[in-house]
Amino acid sequence: MAETHAKTFTDPDEATAEAAGLEWLAEAEADGGTRIARVLDRPGPTVLDLELISDGSPTAAQAERFGRSLAHTHAAGAPHWGAPSPGFPEHGELRMGRSRTPFTTAEDAPGTWGEFFAEYRIRDFVRRIVDAGGFDRAEAAVFDRVADRLASAELGSPQPALVGDRPARLHGDLWAGNVLWPTDDGGPTGAVLIDATPHGGHAETDLALLSLFGLPRLERVLAAYDAESRIAAGWQDRVELHQLAPLLLHVFLFGGSYTGAALRAAKRYA
Template sequence: MERVPDIHEKTFRDPDEATAEAAGLAWLAEAEETGGTRIARVLDHPQPTVLHLERIADGSPTRAQAERFGRSLAHTHAAGASHWGAPSPGFPTSGGLRMGRSRTPFTSTADAPASWGAFFAEYRIRDFVRRIVDRGGFDAAEAAVFDRVADRLEDGTLGSPQPRLVGDAPARIHGDLWAGNVLWPRDSSEPTGAVLIDATPHGGHAETDLALLALFGLPRLETVLAAYDAESRLADGWQERVELHQLAPLLLHVYLFGGSYTDHALRAARRYA
């Protein structure tokens, strides 16, 4: 008899958030056909604000699991996206292409920036900095630091190639790939090493996902990154760009929580301003 999966019930504040999460997980799961990392399944959508998700028994990763995850993540990214900032197909548009309580913005085809730098500058730096300033989180001098980084992103100074398998196109990134959203099945035979949850997927730079893995400490991170690089060669100097890509999650955390994240974001921004 086929085993019935354990269920994790997740409740959202509004129906659009539940729809966006289900659509995003389904979009990432499409990459499994070409070797991408396995995504936790949406089993049911019983109410507008409720999803039933597959529950994964999370454990500590073996070295082999970490290697498989690094290789499979490279193939998730290589599945690509239609444009910079593209949300998943089926993403609800009633909220103006923004997601969750952070109101993280995405882009339509008509508004798609021409480069990753232009996308990251406007939709991951300036958008959040404007809202943080409005709340009193940054003063004018502090906001100017981020504006200088955004200028350098837009003119291409801080740009870099995607990993080899991705090529010149936007990568299909998870978008919220901190350690807590990477589950390591206790059955370590999982072919892709890990299972991913709670995504904010969009068309972006693959290095953004890798930088977020490093931000809060992923177990066996060095093994994951080495396996990724072996599968899909990273552009030279990627280690020097980690904090640049971390500006996206740091600014989101400044907006939501403030506190020590404010100083952390400013320190990172000054490095690239």
């Protein structure tokens, strides 16, 4: 019997959302997508038993396999911008403690990625930060200018080649801590992903989050991804744009140095 890790949530909807999201991402494995940690049991309404992954340091080969497989996870697509996973609780957002992640329905989904990112990530976070006293009016205005440019498609870019002209299927919280490197070499996908917030978005958002907190062998991961699914030219200049959402989340939760980092990134695109 596989070893398990019990993950406990504060609300049954959080557990339901986590299980549904992992299952949705795992659907892509049949077409070469990255392996996802399995939900083995739900012993209580707020508890999931997940398979326990032995995490180590990645080899170069693992990093390359992960980059290629992540391209296929993204290529599995999503029905619309901001779409949650099937089976997601029908309340429009995922609450995790003091934070929340809003999603869209087919009826209210924006028509472009820029409109989605502007309203459901930039403006949503900034409103909450202002309400909490974290940004003053001038600081909030910087992000509002970025949101205006996003909504007008001025800051848009094509998806990677395999994704095509549609939303990618994102992990949604793809920082280094949610990428595990199995000590048995990781099989055909090199890594195993955990703790997802999946939705329909721009693939570059996942890629930008990988670099925010220092993923090991990141250059090999990105090079392999690009070889498998060509990233649109100039993507390096858009990394901080796509990092605005996680930076704003950290401003809301922690403040401190994240406030300056988010403002510096936003001023590049305002």
